[in-house]
Amino acid sequence: MSFKFETGLGAKHGMNLKELASKLGLSPTTVSRALNGYPEVNETTRERVMAAAKRHNYRPNTRAIRLATGRAMAVGHVIPIATRHEIVNPVFADFIAGAGETYSRNDYDMVLSVVPDDQEEDTYRGLKSKGNVDGVIVHAPRMNDARIGLLHEIGLPFVVHGRATGTTLPYSWLDVNNRRAFRRATEFLLDLGHRRIALVNGLEFMDFAIRRRAGYGEALAARDIALDPTIMSSDEMTEIAGYKAARRMLASATPPTAFLCASMISGMGMRRAIEERGLAMGRDISVIIHDDDLSYMKNGEDLPIFTATRSSVREAGRQAAEMLLDLIAHPGAGPQQRLLEAELIIGQSTAPAPKA
Amino acid sequence: MSFKFETGLGAKHGMNLKELASKLGLSPTTVSRALNGYPEVNETTRERVMAAAKRHNYRPNTRAIRLATGRAMAVGHVIPIATRHEIVNPVFADFIAGAGETYSRNDYDMVLSVVPDDQEEDTYRGLKSKGNVDGVIVHAPRMNDARIGLLHEIGLPFVVHGRATGTTLPYSWLDVNNRRAFRRATEFLLDLGHRRIALVNGLEFMDFAIRRRAGYGEALAARDIALDPTIMSSDEMTEIAGYKAARRMLASATPPTAFLCASMISGMGMRRAIEERGLAMGRDISVIIHDDDLSYMKNGEDLPIFTATRSSVREAGRQAAEMLLDLIAHPGAGPQQRLLEAELIIGQSTAPAPKA
DNA sequence: TGGCGCATCCAAAGCGGTTTGGGGTCGATT
């Protein structure tokens, strides 16, 4: 009954199709077609309808459209909150911003689900069977990521941001060429004369970290330098983790002269460790980071602070979203892949290896 | 016609209420009521229905529920992308994560709209009239923020994260006591003997920045110290901005001995400027930051890197979302407000003022 | 024994759009 009241009062609830149609002396059918650009309506009628729609500020009810068409006009991003280490990936913000721009332009909604990681599978199944979204973006793929098989099984279109080593199923992804980027960065340090190059990597169950490590390994192998596990670490990409890894390695008997580091944030922690030790980054110790080009964490202005492999995660978001919308629009077409190359930006944090 | 195919094939499209009902030999009415816990259904029947629903993996179609009930079961977060300075606020990620936890628990969807800031008003109007959401969270309020009046006008429930000085309308908000936090921090520095205390603030059309400046001013005034505009800056809270502000101030004839800084990220830039000058933070120069307790940017572990005013933005997200859901559930009730106090955490970045 | 009330269940009318399957009109064709 309170419902009756609301819809009764409802001057506020806005014009609907039926009202608009009767105001125009037309049928809802015709009005709907006129507004949606169908050909079987007279052009002058269409203009009359369009004008009236604007005048009365008519906006079709999304809920009704969704039910009638069977499309959600929305895509989902499932953000798992690790129950163990509660890290909110700092690149999410920029990726989401990029993807969101694409969605806005295409009149799609973006729905975010933040769920404990043990409920992730259930969330995907629900998203599909309850019909909340037409597709999803898969974040932070791991090796042999189970989500790919799952999404295949339930038949929900998806694009992976990154790749999942070990998966045989075909699927759509957009990734940065992490292997090549880290190989180039390592070669760059080698060319500067460095021989003890440390790798401060992300967590190695994350696919991107595996690829970065591979690129690093390739470059060293090509110069016949053996991997040294004592100067290779793998951890979350936080300031603290970068600090601790660098501090530990610098304290060793044979410290590295250069660092390769997975993110700008951990790079800042590394710098802290370096300076705490009375050394100078870019003189005593060289550092190369991977720069996601986060808007709140620009790597300097004219002169970059860090030498870096750079690839905009915001742009990745834009493009991944476009791929997904395309997949949704053309369900027949096969999976799409796109590999972005990172630039190598020379900044102030690298220098020739000190004479031994 | 391709539609026919899909729904024709659609073993996949899942069980719906009608099918389930006929399988049970019951009417849709009864099944609906059984599942939604209405009293006018026999307990044994209810159990039979529940069991069948689980067995057939029935999940009610969200789109239909939304249309039938008139509720969106979703809340919106509008994230304006400033056309001038394209900064994605780094605290969004954590705030969103916190809010998202609350939504997940309550079976609400979170829909994010990333829009150019000149389309913000239109976005809110659309969200309301198209019925996409039941309420919204307003981010990053400014002085005399126009959104508050707008949302009042269009009748969309909302909670502001922060406050908007100058607004006379009553509205719901959740904020940190920024004024008191910065006043305490300033007093702390004063007690350590500092007299030239710089303020590296956020952009001062942002409400929180105004309040922080007020707290800073109060503390100085209480000790009869005049404000000195040359050691007060106001800019985006990026690493670069912090660096530049600190560098400029340190280069002056009468540099500050202490800094009050709006964020951990700009604090890291300040540290860079300090060390670049051959000074040590926490010895030559004291620094206090505001710490939003971002998960990827922890302020040290046992021993905090920075002395800081701390307040978890993730927790703020959780609570703001709860307030909003409460507002939506009880449209009659008046606006709610909640003021969170920040802790003052003593870290390694502060020390007594050097003897002049 | 007739009637009342309670416990259960159902048919049908929404919700607000889209889409199907015609149905007039009218000028052109034969």
Add this chain to the structure above:
DNA sequence: AATCGACCCCAAACCGCTTTGGATGCGCCA
């Protein structure tokens, strides 16, 4: 003059659920 297409438009079904307004049956009391 009858036929035939365009061309425009409409009535009604439908999407999958909720909710209203009964209907049915049964125990129980006067």
